[in-house]
Amino acid sequence: MNNSTAIREQAVARCPGDTVQDVLRADGDIMRQPEAYRSESYRFLGTEDVAFDRFTSAEFFHAEVERMWPRTWQWACREEHIPEPGDFYVYEVVGYSFIISRTDDGSIKAFYNACLHRGTKLKPSNSEGSGTDFTCPFHAWKWNLDGTLKDLPCQWDFPHVDKAKFTLPEARVGVWGGFIFINMDPDAPSLEEWLDPLPEHARAAALEDRYVSLHVEKELPCNWKVAMEAFMESYHLVGTHPQLLVANGDTNTQYDIYSDTVNRLFALTGVTSPNYKGESDEQLILDSMVLGDRDALGGRLEVPEGDTARHVMARFFKDALRDNVAADVDGLSTSEVIDTLQYFVFPNGFFFLALSFPVMYRFRPLGRDPNKSVFDLLLLPSLPKGGERPFPAERHHLGVDESFTTVPGMDAALGHVFDQDTGNMQAQQEGFYASHKAGETLANYQEVRIRHMHQTLDRFLAMPPLRTAR
Known part of the structure; x- marks a missing residue:
C-alpha cells in the first residue's frame, strides 16, 4: 500500500x-x-x-481584493433594512462601498457609493436612512433613486457631461431568504447557482419570515x-x-x-x-x-x-x-x-x-x-x-x-x-x-x-x- x-x-x-x-x-x-x-x-x-x-501577506490580501471580492456574491443587508422607496443601507468591503437602495418602483439597486464628479462618497460609511435622492455633500450633485443624474450646479460649465451617461454605476443584486446580495462581476454565476443547494435545504426554515x-x-x-x-x-x-x-x-x-x-x-x-x-x-x-x-x-x-x-x-x-x-x-x-x-x-x-x-x-x-x-x-x-x-x-x-x-x-x-x-x-x-x-x-x-x-x-x-x- x-x-x-x-x-x-x-x-x-x-x-x-x-x-x-x-x-x-x-x-x-x-x-x-x-x-x-x-x-x-x-x-x-x-x-x-x-x-x-x-x-x-499584503500581496496575498491585495490579490483577494482584486480577484476574489469583486467576483463573489455577498449578503449586504436584509430586505427589512430598506422596506420603502428611498430607503438605503451602505455596505462596505475592502474599500468598496455600495448604497443598497429601494427605488420608486420598489426594485432594489446597489450603486457604487462615489460621486461621478470628484469621487466623494455620497453616503457615509455604515449609514442607513431614507431620502428622495442621493446628493453629494461636496458640490451638491444629485442623483435620482434610480441612479439617473438629477441635477448638477453650474451645468453651463459642464457642456462635456452627458446626463444620460452619468448614471450611477451598479453592482448586480439578488435576493434570497430576505437577504440582499450584491456582486460586482457582471459575468458571475447567478445567485441561485451560487447558493445551491441551500435554498432547497432551508425551505422549512423560511428565513424570509x-x-x-x-x-x-x-x-x-x-x-x-x-x-x-x-x-x-x-x-x-x-x-x-x-x-x-x-x-x-x-x-x-x-x-x-x-x-x-x-x-x-x-x-x-x-x-x-x-x-x-x-x-x-x-x-x-x-x-x-x-x-x-x-x-x-x-x-x-x-x-x-x-x-x-x-x-x-x-x-x-x-x-x-x-x-x-x-x-x-x-x-x-x-x-x-x-x-x-x-x-x-x-x-x-x-x-x-x-x-x-x-x-x-x-x-x-x-x-x-x-x-x-x-x-x-x-x-x-x-x-x-x-x-x-x-x-x-x-x-x-x-x-x-x-x-x-x-x-x-x-x-x-x-x-x-x-x-x-x-x-x-x-x-x-x-x-x-x-x-x-x-x-x-x-x-x-x-x-x-x-x-x-x-x-x-x-x-x-x-x-x-x-x-x-x-
Whole structure:
C-alpha cells in the first residue's frame, strides 16, 4: 500500500460513538426530518498544509481584493433594512462601498457609493436612512433613486457631461431568504447557482419570515479568514468551550461539501460529547442545555423516565413559540428545532437553520488591513404571529477589547461563548508571525470545510484581476 492510498483510507476515519445520523434515527421522527438532514456529502480534499502567509501577506490580501471580492456574491443587508422607496443601507468591503437602495418602483439597486464628479462618497460609511435622492455633500450633485443624474450646479460649465451617461454605476443584486446580495462581476454565476443547494435545504426554515432582533458588529485583531475558520468546525469545543461538552456533540459533528461555494456543519445538541470525561445522564444534559435565566422557564425542566433531553427541549421550544410566531412549529422534527445546521456560503456568510439558534454570521476585512477584520452577528427569530414586521435592530459596535456580554439583549452565557471564540484569534494571528512552521495542518474530516474554503479561494485567485477592482 503506497502512502497516498493509506492517507485516503485514513480520511474515512470518524469519531467513535454515535454519529449525527445515528441520533436522528433514534429521535423517532424520521418522517418529519427533511431529506437534507438525512444525507451526507463528504469529500476528501487532501492533506497539504495551509500557508500562514495567506493570513499575513499584503500581496496575498491585495490579490483577494482584486480577484476574489469583486467576483463573489455577498449578503449586504436584509430586505427589512430598506422596506420603502428611498430607503438605503451602505455596505462596505475592502474599500468598496455600495448604497443598497429601494427605488420608486420598489426594485432594489446597489450603486457604487462615489460621486461621478470628484469621487466623494455620497453616503457615509455604515449609514442607513431614507431620502428622495442621493446628493453629494461636496458640490451638491444629485442623483435620482434610480441612479439617473438629477441635477448638477453650474451645468453651463459642464457642456462635456452627458446626463444620460452619468448614471450611477451598479453592482448586480439578488435576493434570497430576505437577504440582499450584491456582486460586482457582471459575468458571475447567478445567485441561485451560487447558493445551491441551500435554498432547497432551508425551505422549512423560511428565513424570509424572520427579522433582525440583534445586530452586533465586532472588531477583531486578526485576518478575516482566521475569524471565519473558528466557526467552521466543532473540534475546538474541547479546548475553547469545555462547559458545552455535557450537552453538545463536537468530534461527532457531520461535515458536508456540496459545491465550490457551499458547505455545511451539522452539530448535535442534547447529546454528550465523546470527549466529556465526567458522569452524564439525560437530566444533566437538559440542565446544561439551558442558557441564561432559568427562572424565565417557569421552573426547572424535567426529563420524564424513558424520554430524552433532546425531545424535552424541542417540545419546550415548540410550546414557547407556537402561539407567538407565524411559523408552523408543530410540523418540525426534533433536529430542526434544536440542532446546529450551519451552511457556509463563500466567501463570508454563515446561515443557521435551527429554530432555537437563529443566528447568521458575516466576516469582512476591516478596511484593507490583512491583520484586522469585522464580525457581524445577527439574531433572526421568526416573525411574531399576527403583527407587523418589527424594525430591524440597530448595529451595536464592539471594539476589540469589548465583551459580547455587554450587548443589550444578548444572553450572558451565549455572549461568554462568543467571547471564548473571539478570544483565541489574536493569539493565532500573532502565532503566524512567531511560528517556525510555515502553515496550519488540518484534520482530514473535522476541518475539511476550512480546506474547502481555501481551495475555492485559490480558484478565484488564479483568475486575472477584475476590471472593476482598484
